[in-house]
Amino acid sequence: MPKDQRPATPAAVSVRDVAALARVSPTTVSNVLSGNRRVSEETQDRVRWAIDQLGYRPNLSARNLRLNRTGLIAVAVPEIDVPYFAELIRHVVQGAREHGYTVLVDQTEGRIEAEQFVVDGMNRGMVDGILLSPLGMTRAEYDQRRDDTPLVLLGERIVGKGIDHVGIDNVAAAEDATRHLADRGRRRIAAIGHQTPRGGGTAPQRTKGYRKALRSAGLPYDPTLVVPTRNYHRLDGAQAMADLLDSGALPDAVFCYTDLLALGALHTLHQRGLKVPDEVAVIGIDDIDEGRYSLPTLTTISPNKPTIAQTALDLLLTRITTKEQDPQQVVIPHTLEQREST
Amino acid sequence: MPKDQRPATPAAVSVRDVAALARVSPTTVSNVLSGNRRVSEETQDRVRWAIDQLGYRPNLSARNLRLNRTGLIAVAVPEIDVPYFAELIRHVVQGAREHGYTVLVDQTEGRIEAEQFVVDGMNRGMVDGILLSPLGMTRAEYDQRRDDTPLVLLGERIVGKGIDHVGIDNVAAAEDATRHLADRGRRRIAAIGHQTPRGGGTAPQRTKGYRKALRSAGLPYDPTLVVPTRNYHRLDGAQAMADLLDSGALPDAVFCYTDLLALGALHTLHQRGLKVPDEVAVIGIDDIDEGRYSLPTLTTISPNKPTIAQTALDLLLTRITTKEQDPQQVVIPHTLEQREST
DNA sequence: CTGAAAGCGCTTACAG
DNA sequence: CTGAAAGCGCTTACAG
Incomplete structure (x- = not known):
C-alpha cells in the first residue's frame, strides 16, 4: 500500500501540540503566527515545520473569545435575490475579503423583528459590524438599541441624524x-x-x-x-x-x-x-x-453600487477600529444611464 | 431629566454577573438558558429577571469554543449576483434560519484557490458545514482535503462517488x-x-x-x-x-x-x-x-431550487450531527416550463 | 434541585 | 529572544 497511513483521528491539533513538537512554548507558537514579537529565525523554522507536520490551524472561536472579535460582518437586506441587493452584496463580499473580513448574510423580508434582531447585534459577539438596508425600522427603534456593535445603514436614510448612513440622494x-x-x-x-x-x-x-x-x-x-x-x-x-x-x-x-x-x-x-x-x-x-x-x-x-459598498464598508471598519466618533451621512453621487426606453 | 441614566459603560455582562445578581451559580444560569436540566420555577424567575435587568446576552465565541460548534454554515458560489445563485442562496438562508443556523457567503469567482480555501473548511472552527457550488475543483483536490468539516456539493457532480452531492440530472x-x-x-x-x-x-x-x-x-x-x-x-x-x-x-x-x-x-x-x-x-x-x-x-x-436548497441543507445538517455515513448523491427532478420563446 | 471546579484553545501582560 | 501563568466566557461532568 502506497501513501502514508491515514491519521487515526482527525483530532483537534492545538497550539500546545505544535509547541511540544517544536520544543517551544505556546507563547512562541502564537507569536510566530501573529508576528507580534520577534522570534529567532531558527525557532520560527521549527515552529513552521511543526505546524506543517501536524496540519495545525488555529481555532477561531478561541481566538475570537480572547481577542473579542470575530472577523465577521453581517449584511442584512430585505431580499437577497433582488438584483440590486445581490449586486450590492457582491461588492460588499469582495471588499470585505480585501480587509480580511468574512460576510454573513441575513434576509429581513421586511419583518420588523428581523430588523430588530439585526440592529441588536444579531447574537452578541457574532459579528464585528453590521450593514443594514432597512425597510420598516423607525427612528425610535434605533434609539432603543441595546447593543453597540457598529452599524451602518444602507440606502434608506432614517429621519434625523445620529446614525451612520450611506446612500444616494x-x-x-x-x-x-x-x-x-x-x-x-x-x-x-x-x-x-x-x-x-x-x-x-x-x-x-x-x-x-x-x-x-x-x-x-x-x-x-x-x-x-x-x-x-x-x-x-x-x-x-x-x-x-x-x-x-x-x-x-x-x-x-x-x-x-x-x-x-x-x-x-x-x-x-x-x-x-x-x-x-x-x-x-x-x-x-x-x-x-x-x-x-x-x-x-x-x-x-x-447609484454606483461599487462606491456605495466600499464607502459603507470603510465607514464600518473605521467604526470597528475607532468607536465613538460623529455619525456620518454620506451621499454618493448618481448618474443617469440613457438607453432605449426613453 | 426623565428616562433612566445611561449605563456608565456598555460593559460586557457575563454569566457571572447574572449569577451574582440572581444569587445563584453560573451553572444555574447556564442551565436556565439551555434548559439542559431542571431548575425550580422560583430560581428560574430570579435568573430571568437578572438577565433582563442586565441586558445579558451570551457571548457566542465562548459558547462556541466550549461546544465546539459555531451555528454558522458557509455557502460558496461562483457569483452571488448571478440570479440562479441569488435565488438559491435565498432559499438556503431561509432554510438555515429554520434550523437555527446563520449563513456566511463566499464568492469563489471561479478561482481555484478560493474553492480550495472553502473546501479546507474556510478557517478552522469558523463554520459547522459547507455548501459549495464548485467550478474548477478536480476530484484529486477533494481527496487532498485536510479538513473534515461536513461538505455538500451543489449543482456540479464531481466525477466518481465519495462526496455528498445534490443537483439535477x-x-x-x-x-x-x-x-x-x-x-x-x-x-x-x-x-x-x-x-x-x-x-x-x-x-x-x-x-x-x-x-x-x-x-x-x-x-x-x-x-x-x-x-x-x-x-x-x-x-x-x-x-x-x-x-x-x-x-x-x-x-x-x-x-x-x-x-x-x-x-x-x-x-x-x-x-x-x-x-x-x-x-x-x-x-x-x-x-x-x-x-x-x-x-x-x-x-x-x-431545477426546483427550493427543493435543492432544502435537500442540501438537510443532508449537511445530518452530516453535522452524525458524521461518518455513506456519501449520498441526490438527484432532484426538474421540469420544463414552456413559455413564449418556443 | 444546586454548586465548585475544570477546561475548551487561544493571546498577552509579566518576568527573565 | 523566550516562557509560565492567567484569563477571555462559557458548559459540563462530578458531587451533594
Whole structure:
C-alpha cells in the first residue's frame, strides 16, 4: 500500500501540540503566527515545520473569545435575490475579503423583528459590524438599541441624524429621472412604486423628487398617475402598469422607483401593444444588469453600487477600529444611464 | 431629566454577573438558558429577571469554543449576483434560519484557490458545514482535503462517488430541452454554453444530453452549431449568438445552457431582427424570475431550487450531527416550463 | 434541585 | 529572544 497511513483521528491539533513538537512554548507558537514579537529565525523554522507536520490551524472561536472579535460582518437586506441587493452584496463580499473580513448574510423580508434582531447585534459577539438596508425600522427603534456593535445603514436614510448612513440622494434621483422624461416632451408622467412604510423609507423621498420635477417643468400633479405598489418585484410593476392602463389614465411616460418595477411595466406595455418609448417612455432606478439586455434596454438612474459598498464598508471598519466618533451621512453621487426606453 | 441614566459603560455582562445578581451559580444560569436540566420555577424567575435587568446576552465565541460548534454554515458560489445563485442562496438562508443556523457567503469567482480555501473548511472552527457550488475543483483536490468539516456539493457532480452531492440530472435536463425543440419541428438546433473546465463541470454533461437528443430525433450533429462561452453571463449569450449568426450557420432554435445566456441570445436576436420563436426558438435552464418577464418570456428547464436548497441543507445538517455515513448523491427532478420563446 | 471546579484553545501582560 | 501563568466566557461532568 502506497501513501502514508491515514491519521487515526482527525483530532483537534492545538497550539500546545505544535509547541511540544517544536520544543517551544505556546507563547512562541502564537507569536510566530501573529508576528507580534520577534522570534529567532531558527525557532520560527521549527515552529513552521511543526505546524506543517501536524496540519495545525488555529481555532477561531478561541481566538475570537480572547481577542473579542470575530472577523465577521453581517449584511442584512430585505431580499437577497433582488438584483440590486445581490449586486450590492457582491461588492460588499469582495471588499470585505480585501480587509480580511468574512460576510454573513441575513434576509429581513421586511419583518420588523428581523430588523430588530439585526440592529441588536444579531447574537452578541457574532459579528464585528453590521450593514443594514432597512425597510420598516423607525427612528425610535434605533434609539432603543441595546447593543453597540457598529452599524451602518444602507440606502434608506432614517429621519434625523445620529446614525451612520450611506446612500444616494433619493429626492434628487427621482427628480433627475422625472426631468429626463419631461425634457423629452412627455406631459403625462406616471410614477410607479409609491409607499409609506412605517420607517419612512425612500419611496416618499422619490415621490417628493417626482413632484418637484413636475413643478419645475410646469406640469400639473395628477394623483391618479401615482400608483403605489406593495413590493418592488417585477410582478408589482406589471400589475401597477396594468392598473394604470385599466384606469384609463393613459400616461406617455412612467417613472418607476426601481428597475425591477420598470421591467414589470415594460412587460405589461408590450402585452397591451404599446410601443416603448414611442407611446410610453420608461425609466427606473438601480442600474441592474438586466436592464442592459431587456427589450427595449432600460434607461435608469445608476447609484454606483461599487462606491456605495466600499464607502459603507470603510465607514464600518473605521467604526470597528475607532468607536465613538460623529455619525456620518454620506451621499454618493448618481448618474443617469440613457438607453432605449426613453 | 426623565428616562433612566445611561449605563456608565456598555460593559460586557457575563454569566457571572447574572449569577451574582440572581444569587445563584453560573451553572444555574447556564442551565436556565439551555434548559439542559431542571431548575425550580422560583430560581428560574430570579435568573430571568437578572438577565433582563442586565441586558445579558451570551457571548457566542465562548459558547462556541466550549461546544465546539459555531451555528454558522458557509455557502460558496461562483457569483452571488448571478440570479440562479441569488435565488438559491435565498432559499438556503431561509432554510438555515429554520434550523437555527446563520449563513456566511463566499464568492469563489471561479478561482481555484478560493474553492480550495472553502473546501479546507474556510478557517478552522469558523463554520459547522459547507455548501459549495464548485467550478474548477478536480476530484484529486477533494481527496487532498485536510479538513473534515461536513461538505455538500451543489449543482456540479464531481466525477466518481465519495462526496455528498445534490443537483439535477444535467444530461437529462439538456436532453429534455433539446427534445422539446426537436418536437416542435426544429431541425437546426444550436447549443450555447459549452465549456470544458478542469473540474469536469456540468457543461460537458449538457452537451452530452444535447447530442443524445439530436440522435434520438434523427438530427445530424453539426459542430458549427455548438458555441462555447467563457462565462455564463447575459453578455456571453449575446456574443455567442452574434458569432453564430455571423458565421452564417443560421439555426432555427437555440438551446442555451443557462437562462442568462438565453436572455443574452434573445437580445441579439432582437437586434438582428429575427423573430422569436417564429424564426428562432430559444430555451434555457435555471428558471430565474427574469425569464417570466422577458420579451418574449423564456421557456426553461426548472431545477426546483427550493427543493435543492432544502435537500442540501438537510443532508449537511445530518452530516453535522452524525458524521461518518455513506456519501449520498441526490438527484432532484426538474421540469420544463414552456413559455413564449418556443 | 444546586454548586465548585475544570477546561475548551487561544493571546498577552509579566518576568527573565 | 523566550516562557509560565492567567484569563477571555462559557458548559459540563462530578458531587451533594
